[in-house]
Every structure is written in C-alpha cells, then in structure tokens.
Amino acid sequence: xxxGKLVFAAGNFADYDIFLCDLSxxxxxxxxxxxxxxxxxxxxxxxxxxxxxxTRSGRQEVxxxxxxxxxxxAITSGLKWADFPTWSPSGKEIAFVSNLNFQLDIFSVHLxxxxxxxxxxxxxxxxxxxxxxxxxxxxxxSERGRNQDINMLDxxxxxxxxxxxxxxxxxxxxxSPDGKKIAFVSQTEGARS
Numbered sequence: 368x369x370x371g372k373l374v375f376a377a378g379n380f381a382d383y384d385i386f387l388c389d390l391s392x393x394x395x396x397x398x399x400x401x402x403x404x405x406x407x408x409x410x411x412x413x414x415x416x417x418x419x420x421x422t423r424s425g426r427q428e429v430x431x432x433x434x435x436x437x438x439x440x441a442i443t444s445g446l447k448w449a450d451f452p453t454w455s456p457s458g459k460e461i462a463f464v465s466n467l468n469f470q471l472d473i474f475s476v477h478l479x480x481x482x483x484x485x486x487x488x489x490x491x492x493x494x495x496x497x498x499x500x501x502x503x504x505x506x507x508x509s510e511r512g513r514n515q516d517i518n519m520l521d522x523x524x525x526x527x528x529x530x531x532x533x534x535x536x537x538x539x540x541x542x543s544p545d546g547k548k549i550a551f552v553s554q555t556e557g558a559r560s
Contacts, residue, residue: 370436370445371389371390372387372388372389372407372410372414373387373452374386374387374388374410374417375408376405376406376419381422382402382403382404383405383406384397384400384405385401385408385411385417385419385436386398387434387436394433396435397436398436399419399421399436400434401423403421403422404420404421405419405423406420406424406429407450407452410434410458411431411458412454412455412458414434415434415547416431416432416433416434416458417433417434418431418442418452419431419432420451420452421439423439424441426448428440428443428446428448429442429443429452430442431461431478442461442478443471443474443476443483446465446467447466448466449463449465450463450464450465451463451464451494451495451496453496453498455502456499456500456501457502459478459479460475460476460477460478460499461475461476462474462475462486462496462498462505463475463476463496464494467472467485470488470490470492471491471493471494472485472486472487472488472489472493473485473486473487473493473496478553485496486505486520486522486525487507487509487525487527489509489511489527490511491509491510492509492510493508493509493518494508494509494538495507495508495538495539495540497540497542497549498542499542499546500542500544500546501546502522504519504520504521504522505519505520505522506518506520506540506542506549506551507520508518508537508538508540509529510536514533514534515524515536515538516531516532517529517530517537517538517549518530529537529550531551531553533553535553536553536554537552537553537554538551539551539552
C-alpha cells in the first residue's frame with residue numbers, strides 16, 4: 368500500500384487535471400495535461416493505478432492510468448456518460464455512475480474481462496458510490512421520490528437499504544478503513560447515521 372501520497376484534481380472551469388502530491392516532500396507532479404476535464408481520481412487498493420473521470424474521448428468516461436500517469440485507457444467506452452469511480456477492495460472491479468435512459472444508476476466493470484453489471488435501477492438518481500472494505504457492500508447517495516439519503520447496496524444480492532433519513536440532503540459517503548463507520552456530507556444540523 369502506497370503511503371504518503373495524495374491524488375487530486377485541480378484547474379479552472381472545464382480544464383481540470385490530475386496531480387500527485389508526495390506529502391513528505393510536498394512535491395506535486397502533474398499526471399494529465401490536456402484541454403479536457405479530468406476529475407474525481409481514486410487510487411487502486413495497491414496504489415499502482417488511478418481511476419478517474421475524463422472527457423478526452425469527447426464524452427465523459429471512466430479511465431484508468433498507472434500511478435505515474437502512464438498508460439491511460441478507457442474502461443467505460445461503450446457508455447454515453449460515466450463518472451465517480453470507486454475501486455473494489457480486490458482491485459478487480461470499479462463501480463461508477465452512468466446515465467442510461469435519463470436515469471443515474473450504479474454500475475460495475477470487471478477490469479480483466481470488461482464485463483459490466485448494472486447494480487441499481489430505481490427511478491431518480493443514484494450517485495457517489497463508495498465500495499466497503501468487506502467487498503460486498505457499496506454505499507451511495509440516492510434521491511428516490513424523497514429526500515436525498517445514503518443507501519447501502521449488497522453487491523451480491525442487489526438488495527438495498529436506506530441508512531439515513533434526515534430532512535436535509537446527504538451525499539458523498541465514505542467508509543472508514545475498518546468498514547464500521549461511514550462519513551458523509553449532510554445539510555442537516557447534527558446529522559448522525
């Protein structure tokens with residue numbers, strides 16, 4: 368596991384790029400340098416690769432590159448739009464959000480086979496997935512005819528459970544390293560899960 372490194376996106380308007388920061392030396396290395404939108408970078412579990420969203424093909428897709436920025440390649444090229452990648456703990460799959468039939472849902476792609484699987488299919492939107500350390504669950508935010516809340520998805524059974532019920536919107540869930548807690552952004556004062 369890579370330690371002491373931070374990957375992030377920065378830029379102006381539609382020209383975002385991906386950067387790598389060595390926290391011990393404060394050295395920042397630019398990994399993408401083009402006129403396209405490159406955003407939402409995420410390290411693979413072994414930190415050898417970075418998944419990110421980019422418009423370099425002319426549409427929004429999820430790509431993967433090596434940690435040093437080499438060998439960028441599309442992994443969602445068959446879709447019209449894809450964003451918000453999150454790695455499975457095994458590093459063999461990436462979950463992401465895609466828009467099919469004007470509906471945002473969570474999908475996964477197996478990196479070796481390219482096989483895609485639709486994980487959610489409810490009306491409304493599902494967004495900001497985060498894969499649990501147990502490899503079996505994905506937390507995501509969803510608005511399904513009610514307030515935007517955090518939901519939990521069992522990747523094997525596709526069963527879903529709403530885990531927040533605040534009067535304000537909740538978004539961007541992130542598991543703790545042990546998988547026992549989820550941090551999230553809420554517009555509700557004193558929100559607790």
